Amino acid sequence: MEDGSAGPRMETNSTYNIPLVQRSSRENEMVCIFGTGDFGKALGSKMLQCGYDVVFGSRSPNNANLVPKGSEVLSHHEAAQRSKIIFLAIQRDHYSFLSRLAHALQGKILVDVSNNLKLNQYPESNAEYLAQLVPGAEVVKAFNTVSAWALQSGTLDASRQVFVCGHDSKSKQMVMEIVRTLGLTPLDQGSLMAAKEVENYPLQLFPMWKIPMYISSVLAAVIFLYCVVTEVIYSYVTTGEDYTYAIMIAIPNRVFPIVSLILLALVYLAGIIAAIIQLYRGTKYSRFPDWLDKWMLCRKQLGLVALGYAFLHVIYTLVIPIRYYVRWWMNNWAITQIKNNATAPFDPNYAWRSDAYLAPGILGFFFYVLLGITSLPSVSNIVNWREFRFVQSKLGYLTLILCTGHTLVYGWDRFIYGPFYRWHLPPAFVLSLIIPCAVLSLKFILIAPCVDRIITQIRQGWERNSKNPKKDISENGKTTV
Numbered sequence: 001m002e003d004g005s006a007g008p009r010m011e012t013n014s015t016y017n018i019p020l021v022q023r024s025s026r027e028n029e030m031v032c033i034f035g036t037g038d039f040g041k042a043l044g045s046k047m048l049q050c051g052y053d054v055v056f057g058s059r060s061p062n063n064a065n066l067v068p069k070g071s072e073v074l075s076h077h078e079a080a081q082r083s084k085i086i087f088l089a090i091q092r093d094h095y096s097f098l099s100r101l102a103h104a105l106q107g108k109i110l111v112d113v114s115n116n117l118k119l120n121q122y123p124e125s126n127a128e129y130l131a132q133l134v135p136g137a138e139v140v141k142a143f144n145t146v147s148a149w150a151l152q153s154g155t156l157d158a159s160r161q162v163f164v165c166g167h168d169s170k171s172k173q174m175v176m177e178i179v180r181t182l183g184l185t186p187l188d189q190g191s192l193m194a195a196k197e198v199e200n201y202p203l204q205l206f207p208m209w210k211i212p213m214y215i216s217s218v219l220a221a222v223i224f225l226y227c228v229v230t231e232v233i234y235s236y237v238t239t240g241e242d243y244t245y246a247i248m249i250a251i252p253n254r255v256f257p258i259v260s261l262i263l264l265a266l267v268y269l270a271g272i273i274a275a276i277i278q279l280y281r282g283t284k285y286s287r288f289p290d291w292l293d294k295w296m297l298c299r300k301q302l303g304l305v306a307l308g309y310a311f312l313h314v315i316y317t318l319v320i321p322i323r324y325y326v327r328w329w330m331n332n333w334a335i336t337q338i339k340n341n342a343t344a345p346f347d348p349n350y351a352w353r354s355d356a357y358l359a360p361g362i363l364g365f366f367f368y369v370l371l372g373i374t375s376l377p378s379v380s381n382i383v384n385w386r387e388f389r390f391v392q393s394k395l396g397y398l399t400l401i402l403c404t405g406h407t408l409v410y411g412w413d414r415f416i417y418g419p420f421y422r423w424h425l426p427p428a429f430v431l432s433l434i435i436p437c438a439v440l441s442l443k444f445i446l447i448a449p450c451v452d453r454i455i456t457q458i459r460q461g462w463e464r465n466s467k468n469p470k471k472d473i474s475e476n477g478k479t480t481v
């Protein structure tokens with residue numbers, strides 16, 4: 001496997017932009033960069049550091065002071081003559097001027113580094129558009145996943161990989177050689193047809209978080225309103241009591257665990273729905289509906305958002321003893337006992353109940369954190385996928401069971417206790433149990449030996465409706481088993 005060490009290494013304590021290591025095998029190679037914007041400048045100084053000669057092509061060649069020291073600025077036309085490879089650090093919207101330069105760009109390698117603002121912003125990829133504009137040049141897509149900031153500050157750890165694609169393999173090799181010299185890792189993605197995917201890549205990181213964030217915000221808002229109605233407004237309307245201070249801590253501390261529990265259950269609901277669909281269809285070879293695919297893909301983010309809410313619940317719970325309302329209430333209770341000269345008897349039932357409620361909460365949170373840690377790339381990279389599956393699935397269900405148990409014990413007799421059903425609405429925690437209990441019950445059914453056997457068979461490739469389940473006659477008449 002390639003790593004960054006193929007090219008000359010950067011040594012420390014040298015002046016910026018002076019070649020740190022001379023490229024040993026040949027004369028300094030000249031590269032041309034069109035555009036003196038953020039990316040052009042960052043790429044230029046990185047290349048200078050790594051021993052290339054850099055010439056910029058700009059609309060205003062007189063502003064030479066704007067570019068990194070040691071490089072030249074010329075007009076586009078002149079700069080193009082100086083190098084075989086031209087990096088286009090220009091937004092796609094401005095590409096049209098290149099068609100006028102078509103003659104000067106004949107036979108050159110044009111490296112398209114551009115990104116878009118939105119997924120599928122244009123019908124064709126930027127690189128393919130460029131290839132149409134300048135048919136005489138070889139277009140290679142690369143560098144779009146590396147940010148100008150990372151290039152300049154040297155903090156490339158997270159983005160060392162550079163996707164490269166293009167039709168002409170020789171041009172691609174030359175660009176990949178530059179990528180290596182800059183200390184990055186090129187990943188060949190194939191022909192220019194892959195450019196669209198490469199361009200979508202930096203934009204695609206967002207949707208993974210967008211859906212979980214959206215779901216959790218909507219859930220939190222709805223549950224918050226529900227609690228405000230059934231607690232604050234209800235108290236005010238029925239007894240005239242002012243309970244509005246609850247919206248600061250008491251109600252959020254109901255909303256956070258509820259959202260957390262529902263999100264955690266949603267993580268595992270996706271897999272259960274997938275298993276049910278496979279059971280129903282009797283095969284694993286047909287595609288899941290689009291929404292389920294998306295859901296499956298954002299499970300990790302969903303779980304991490306759930307963990308965030310669990311954290312909030314823990315912190316909000318820890319401050320309970322220092323709340324004024326709680327201190328007042330405790331003091332008042334003690335004073336009442338003193339006044340009446342009667343100590344309330346110790347109630348072992350109540351002690352049991354409160355410990356039985358806290359214990360699964362603490363354990364659940366512990367496993368929750370463990371789940372979160374094992375989903376970090378630095379940890380998941382050192383376990384094999386079986387171990388990862390084991391942790392994420394077994395530990396995940398254990399967490400879900402503990403957290404659901406925590407909520408069930410919290411409920412205890414409140415499930416049937418009339419005063420908690422204000423305006424005939426169930427308390428919010430009852431609603432929070434619907435999805436987790438459904439997930440756990442369904443999972444229970446799915447792991448029953450008779451059902452589990454069928455699912456395992458399906459996942460190993462068995463098909464219920466296949467006419468020839470074992471035999472498949474291929475074109476040349478041979479039978480493959």
Ligand SMILES: NC(=O)C1=CN([C@@H]2O[C@H](COP(=O)(O)OP(=O)(O)OC[C@H]3O[C@@H](n4cnc5c(N)ncnc54)[C@H](OP(=O)(O)O)[C@@H]3O)[C@@H](O)[C@H]2O)C=CC1
Binds near residue numbers: 040091
């Ligand atoms: N910034 C980043 O972190 C990253 C940027 N990219 C891509 O790199 C490209 C450049 O980005 P960035 O440097 O941030 O953009 P900027 O807007 O900072 O710079 C673009 C440069 O393009 C030139 N330009 C602007 N308008 C025109 C025009 N009408 N005709 C010809 N040239 C023009 C200008 O250079 P001059 O005045 O010298 O002509 C300008 O400095 C984009 O395609 C972007 O998607 C990719 C990855 C990361």
Ligand SMILES: [Cu+2]
Binds near residue numbers: 257313406
């Ligand atoms: Cu709790």
